[in-house]
Amino acid sequence: MEFRTEVTWKKGxxxxxxxxxxxxxxxxxxxxxxxxxFYPKVDDEIASKVLFAxxxxxSPKKSIFIFHFGTKDSSEISGRCPRNFIGDLKxxxxxxxxxxxxxxxxxxxxxxxxxxxxxxxxKTSFSSYIRKREILAFLISTTGIPSxxxxxxxxxxxxxxxxxxxxxxxxxxxxxxxxxxxxxxYVFK
Amino acid sequence: xxLSEKHDATVKLVxxxxxxxxxxxxxxxPIGPSNRRQxxxxxxxxxxxxxxxxxxxxxxxxxxDVMAMESFVRTAMTSSQLGGKKVEGIIISQGTLDPARILxxxxxxxxxxxxxxxxxxxxLQQFLEKR
Numbered sequence: 001m002e003f004r005t006e007v008t009w010k011k012g013x014x015x016x017x018x019x020x021x022x023x024x025x026x027x028x029x030x031x032x033x034x035x036x037x038f039y040p041k042v043d044d045e046i047a048s049k050v051l052f053a054x055x056x057x058x059s060p061k062k063s064i065f066i067f068h069f070g071t072k073d074s075s076e077i078s079g080r081c082p083r084n085f086i087g088d089l090k091x092x093x094x095x096x097x098x099x100x101x102x103x104x105x106x107x108x109x110x111x112x113x114x115x116x117x118x119x120x121x122x123k124t125s126f127s128s129y130i131r132k133r134e135i136l137a138f139l140i141s142t143t144g145i146p147s148x149x150x151x152x153x154x155x156x157x158x159x160x161x162x163x164x165x166x167x168x169x170x171x172x173x174x175x176x177x178x179x180x181x182x183x184x185x186y187v188f189k
Numbered sequence: 190x191x192l193s194e195k196h197d198a199t200v201k202l203v204x205x206x207x208x209x210x211x212x213x214x215x216x217x218x219p220i221g222p223s224n225r226r227q228x229x230x231x232x233x234x235x236x237x238x239x240x241x242x243x244x245x246x247x248x249x250x251x252x253x254d255v256m257a258m259e260s261f262v263r264t265a266m267t268s269s270q271l272g273g274k275k276v277e278g279i280i281i282s283q284g285t286l287d288p289a290r291i292l293x294x295x296x297x298x299x300x301x302x303x304x305x306x307x308x309x310x311x312x313l314q315q316f317l318e319k320r
């Protein structure tokens with residue numbers, strides 16, 4: 001499982017990458033060793049085509065990130081987690097982003113992709129997430145809608161009841177959306 | 190059409206073009222040692238040459254893709270299965286990122302850009318005519 005992104009460095013690619021390399025020196029690893037995790041055969045010539053490689057992150061085994069040489073406009077970062085687990089990759093990329101942001105380097109990432117066996121994995125839609133997690137079914141069967149119906153039957157319509165229901169619905173939507181952002185599944189699209 | 194369907198359709202289109210041009214086509218061929226084995230979409234085998242083809246549906250070719258292809262080519266060149274044929278790499282994608290453009294030129298990896306079957310077909314036919 002690989003992570004790839006194109007990065008546009010606002011103050012120039014070359015100087016940004018040099019600053020970054022200095023800042024991340026403690027995590028730097030041998031380029032050939034790192035590239036061997038990505039490709040079947042790596043020699044010195046292939047290794048010479050990347051700027052530097054690091055191993056860092058918050059996951060138990062930490063991901064390897066490769067910083068590719070850039071042009072004036074952009075550069076690329078690719079990452080791979082040893083456990084081949086998307087959660088690891090996301091955590092480790094977040095760690096790396098924090099390290100980049102410590103330097104106050106202005107940047108923008110575009111073309112960010114998570115790839116498995118050369119195919120792109122994309123996040124499922126919010127609606128398929130809530131269907132898969134059975135959040136909607138849970139809401140209908142156990143809480144909001146039956147409670148609202150029984151309350152309407154018992155005491156009749158009131159604005160307080162309606163407002164309470166909608167506040168609950170909004171909270172449910174927000175919490176579900178946070179869950180989706182945090183753990184929404186990636187699938188082949 | 191989903192990306193994986195688009196990928197499969199492009200693989201089929203590309204393999205048909207190479208078959209028509211007289212190549213023997215193999216799909217999902219493993220490359221590399223068992224601990225780092227990876228699979229390439231198509232290997233097209235001609236009498237004197239072998240073409241390794243990767244289809245990147247819905248994405249641009251990045252430096253990683255070019256490096257992976259160069260690594261495949263170097264692995265294949267040393268493999269006895271290809272019997273000393275000249276090996277070349279082709280990546281089919283919807284575009285190329287700038288750093289990857291430089292790298293692909295340097296290593297002679299052909300990047301066919303196209304997001305429609307017509308464009309891909311046309312570019313591949315032009316590529317085959319030049320050979």
